[in-house]
Amino acid sequence: MTPITIALAGNPNSGKTTLFNLLTGANQYVGNWPGVTIEKKEGLLLGRQDILLQDLPGVYSLSPYTPEERITRDYLSLQPPDAIINVVDASNLERNLFLTTQLLELGLPVVVALNMADLVEKSGDQVDVAALSRGLGCPVLWLSALRRQGAQELAQAAIQAANQGSQAPPDCLEGPVLDAVSQVEALIQPLVPRRLLRYSAVKLLERDARAVPGTGLPEDLANQVSGVADRLEEAEQDDGESLITAARYDFIERLSRAALTRNNPGLKMSLSDRIDQVVTNRLLALPIFALVMFLMYYISVTTIGSLVTGFVNDTVFGDWVAAPLRQLLEGARVAPLVSGLVVDGVVGGVGAVLGFVPQMLVLFLLLGILEDVGYLARVAFIMDRVFRRFGLSGKSFIPMLIGSGCSVPGIMASRTIEQERDRRMTIITTSFIPCSAKMPIIALFAGAVYGNSGWVAAAAYLAGVLAVVLSGIILKKTRRFAGDPAPFVMELPAYHLPLPRNVLRAAWERGWSFIKRAGTVILLSSVVLYLLQALGVEGGRLVVVDSSEGSLLAALGRLVAPVFLPLGFGEWKATVATFTGLLAKENIVSTYGVLYGFAQVAEDGAQIWGRLAADFTGLSAASFILFNLLCVPCFASVGAIKREMNSSGWTAFALLYQTLLAYSASLLVYQLGLLIQGQAPGLYSLAALLVLAASLYLLLRPRPVGQARRAAV
Amino acid sequence: MKTLDQLPVGEEARVVRLHGQGAVKRRIMEMGLIRGTRVLVRKLAPLGDPMELTVRGYELSLRKADAALIEIE
């Protein structure tokens, strides 16, 4: 039996991907459409080996302007599926139907899925499905992807449609436009497959020659078609594209009058709007945003943090776990290396990180509430003007906000940015914003070196945003990235009360994920680390050393440490910590936990904080934090960057840029800080000044010549 | 000629004509802002830009520069 292919098409945010996940479960293959950073998803329908589902990028129409649209229409015209499921957001019916009218012209069987049934129900609007179905000439079914209702029926209907073949599409066009289309159809009929006749004719009237499959039209035929278009435009005093778009919307309005009954026909302000009047207010918006962010970090890090972390580390791990375990092992006369491995290595390393779980949970909770309520979309709106000055659009801000939880979904969220240039730039800069894994580092140093000040977290966040903004400015002045940002046309969903169930679950999942990472990656790293710092080479033999200073790890660290001398932390422990941070940023904390014999220290009563404070000055700590915040993110994020960039060249550039930026920033902070403190200038400070000069040049130089607004994206 | 970017918050208008070319114009049209469409200015972002509009029952953010291409009455 030959496999049937069903394509899923629809607007962005219509719930298409949720449906795809529902129908395919885990049987998905995710790759990329060739040559672009757009994800290509296929999967088998659950329970059927012979039905292939193809998820297409979210598009508003089949115009030729964005890569997503080009991919979608090329796929649908050149590699047609057997049926299309058009996912329509029923709460935005008219705009979604715009794409539907175009899909219907492709001559393929279409089944319309009215998604967001639950939202429509709540709003009190009513949709007459039968009338809609009659008007469109294809089956229309309800779907609530979120509630998992209607998916199976939808799949069945699509399979049936595929087997039955397509019906004739309704005529959404009429009058002179329809006449012109018919004329063009007659002209191109011998050259174009029957299925695509209407589609091609319409596209030609829109002056979109790329739409004709094959090598295009011979010149005289093209001229004749052009003539028809010219005459139409002359007669109607408007261009082809506008005429056809208007015709489509006329059709949609008629359909809407027949099938949709709105509960709130007036265009009046809702509660969401009144909230927004304050939140997006000219004067209040940015301060409110700053306040919200500060509160979020203050509550989780400073308040909960200082209270709970100390308790968890000293009491829970120190007294309850480490001490008894050590006694048990020593009592059983287990070799000191092994007992040390278990107590100081595993418990010390993992425990150091787990101490931060309470803070993280609170942070995740607050972040989840902000996301769920709908505030995040407002932020893009608010930041757009600011960002545009630096060459990015407000849409680039959302991945960064998500990135404050974890960089991986933040990097993936860059997909909502249409322009490839801006998307790449966002991917590169998203990880500058401190993610949840970096918070323990900040919290650790805040406690050890800065007296638990709430400003440390705020400063870190600010540094991240600054890095993003400055990167935007610098990169936008290079040829590769130059160009005006994409037109900012975006939807703002209404506010809604956060669903406690969802928020709690999301926070718990992320928290659990944090714990899992502690028990896996960090566990493994701690074991390896402990062994490396407990073993050394003396006289050509591998022995257990008295102090970690003589260990293999120290030797390795000292090899690389000089690199960090200009930055103020050129000693082996900091170097080692930085490298372990590549695996997972929390490792920096666990590494120090292991290296300072954390569990042992806790038992003795001394604090890990004390040892840390001894190793760092306020300035070198700042430099260290800065470097680790900005440099290459954890491997999982690098993986995400690689996937989203879809090019090793770009990935390499991203990583190189991040490292350079981190190094420069730390260098500047440390060296200039030293100068300000009154230290005599030296070679390194000279280097720092050079870097400063270079940076200022990159920031302030004029934009490249010839930066006109590009019409095509 | 009155354009959308000049419309104050809370006021409605009807689209008369779209100026401009290419991707921006196309995008605006696809969102449903065509001749005869009613549009309400719901709010402005803090720095005055972008504008938030209500079109055909949903909300849309549009830059003032792009709104300037839309002639209204």
Add this chain to the structure above:
Amino acid sequence: MINLPTLLTLLALAALLALVIRAQVRARRAGRGCGMACSSCPGCPSTKVDGQAPSA
């Protein structure tokens, strides 16, 4: 130096590590690139459907 208790402890540790490594490898093979199971990322196979995953 390698007495029975030491050996037992080492074995226990090794078993734990083996479990962890196996779970991680399995997770990555199943497409969960970061080996975790939160629902933050759209399109991640462990995304729960009603989770608040940001979608494109």
